[in-house]
C-alpha cells in the first residue's frame with residue numbers, strides 16, 4: 254500500500270492544488286491532504302473548514318482523504334506510514350524554499366521522499382492569496398475553485 258501525503262495551508266483549496274492531487278492520486282494507492290494547523294499564517298478559514306472544503310472538493314476521488322496536524326510534516330508522514338510527500342512547483346521562485354524544506358524533511362525522516370509536480374499551465378499563476386484578494390474585491394474566480402469553495406468564499410466575504 255503506497256501512501257503519499259500532500260501538506261500545505263490550503264486556505265482555501267483551489268484547482269491548482271486539485272490538479273496536483275489528481276495526478277499524484279493516480280500514482281499512489283492513497284493520497285492524504287495534510288492541513289497545517291498553524292494560526293501564525295492568519296488563515297481566512299479555520300482548520301476544520303479547510304479540511305471540510307478539501308473533503309467536499311475531492312468527494313469524487315476514491316483514494317483521497319484529508320486530516321489536519323499541528324506536528325512536523327516528517328512526523329505526520331511517519332504516523333500515517335506514508336512513503337512520500339508531494340509538493341507543487343509553479344515558478345522557479347518556489348524552488349529555493351521547496352528545496353530547503355525537502356532537505357530538512359529528508360534530515361528529519363530519510364524514509365520519506367519529496368516529489369515535485371507542476372500543474373497544468375492554466376493554474377501556474379494561482380495561489381490561495383490571489384483567490385481571496387480577488388474574490389473580496391468582487392472578481393469572479395469560479396473557474397479556479399470548486400463550487401463548495403466558491404460558496405464558502407461568498408459566505409466569508411458576505412457577497
Ligand code: ADP
Nearest residue numbers: 260261262263269270340341372376379380381
Ligand atoms: P498557496 O497558498 O500558495 O496555495 P499552500 O501552502 O496551500 O499554498 O500550498 C500547498 C502546496 O500546493 C505547495 O506545494 C504549493 O506549491 C502547491 N500549490 C499551490 N498553488 C499551486 C498551483 N497553482 N499549482 C500547483 N501547485 C500549487
